[in-house]
Amino acid sequence: MLSPKANQIRQMFSSIAPWYDFLNHLLSLNFDRSWRRQAVSVLSDKIDNKKAQCLDLCCGTGDLTVEIIKQGTANVISTDFSHSMLVLNSQKTKKYQLKKRVQIIETDALKLPFQTESFDALGIAFGLRNLENYSEGLLEMFRVLKPKGRIVILEFSKPNNFIFNKIFQFYFLNVLPAIGKQISGHQNAYNYLPNSVTQFPDQIKLCKLLSDSGFSQVNYMNLSGGIAAIHSGIKS
Numbered sequence: 001m002l003s004p005k006a007n008q009i010r011q012m013f014s015s016i017a018p019w020y021d022f023l024n025h026l027l028s029l030n031f032d033r034s035w036r037r038q039a040v041s042v043l044s045d046k047i048d049n050k051k052a053q054c055l056d057l058c059c060g061t062g063d064l065t066v067e068i069i070k071q072g073t074a075n076v077i078s079t080d081f082s083h084s085m086l087v088l089n090s091q092k093t094k095k096y097q098l099k100k101r102v103q104i105i106e107t108d109a110l111k112l113p114f115q116t117e118s119f120d121a122l123g124i125a126f127g128l129r130n131l132e133n134y135s136e137g138l139l140e141m142f143r144v145l146k147p148k149g150r151i152v153i154l155e156f157s158k159p160n161n162f163i164f165n166k167i168f169q170f171y172f173l174n175v176l177p178a179i180g181k182q183i184s185g186h187q188n189a190y191n192y193l194p195n196s197v198t199q200f201p202d203q204i205k206l207c208k209l210l211s212d213s214g215f216s217q218v219n220y221m222n223l224s225g226g227i228a229a230i231h232s233g234i235k236s
């Protein structure tokens with residue numbers, strides 16, 4: 001059973017699902033595509049094997065899944081709790097003829113229906129921020145990874161240059177919600193985005209959360225001046 005807050009988040013994502021890809025690419029000026037590409041490249045040694053199993057958690061419409069398939073030979077399980085997002089994901093994997101290598105499962109990221117030590121690699125793009133409890137989510141990710149399995153997290157982060165940060169904050173807090181609302185017709189979702197990013201741990205704090213969850217070789221790489229960051233770690 002989902003908590004009322006998680007249920008609200010699920011409903012919010014389901015309501016914007018038809019606009020999700022279009023607005024993602026528009027509002028990020030298409031940078032999201034290269035961010036996902038770079039995130040998946042961090043998993044390269046783990047997904048370059050036909051027998052490897054990779055989990056795309058909080059997969060939404062499946063853009064990270066498609067990128068994993070493009071860059072590696074692993075099989076991918078793509079999971080999310082929004083049915084509407086998964087319908088679009090399924091259409092996308094069908095369009096790109098990836099069905100054979102992708103399995104889509106509707107589930108809560110905090111209670112994964114997988115055995116301990118099931119995956120060689122795990123990617124989560126713009127998903128961790130939405131979980132009700134980041135530590136609980138990371139522990140669940142740690143559980144399902146095999147020993148030596150790698151996690152990669154792509155998430156919005158904190159730009160490190162003061163002036164750039166001010167300009168970005170103006171865009172993120174004012175321009176982005178206005179455009180998001182205008183196009184999708186949903187004000188809440190595009191106010192939720194900057195609010196959830198503001199509450200999310202910065203680069204260093206997220207490294208600590210990963211280490212505290214048991215991951216080793218934890219490190220991060222800023223993208224576009226720190227607007228987003230890629231964090232990674234190994235289950236040792």
Ligand SMILES: C[S@@+](CC[C@H](N)C(=O)[O-])C[C@H]1O[C@@H](n2cnc3c(N)ncnc32)[C@H](O)[C@@H]1O
Nearest residue numbers: 013058059060080081082085108109125126130
């Ligand atoms: C911002 S979207 C990211 C989608 C995709 N990974 C991408 O790169 O565009 C966040 C997704 O996380 C999903 N999500 C949020 N909380 C979740 C949870 N507890 N369990 C499963 N999915 C969740 C939402 O339904 C939504 O599809």
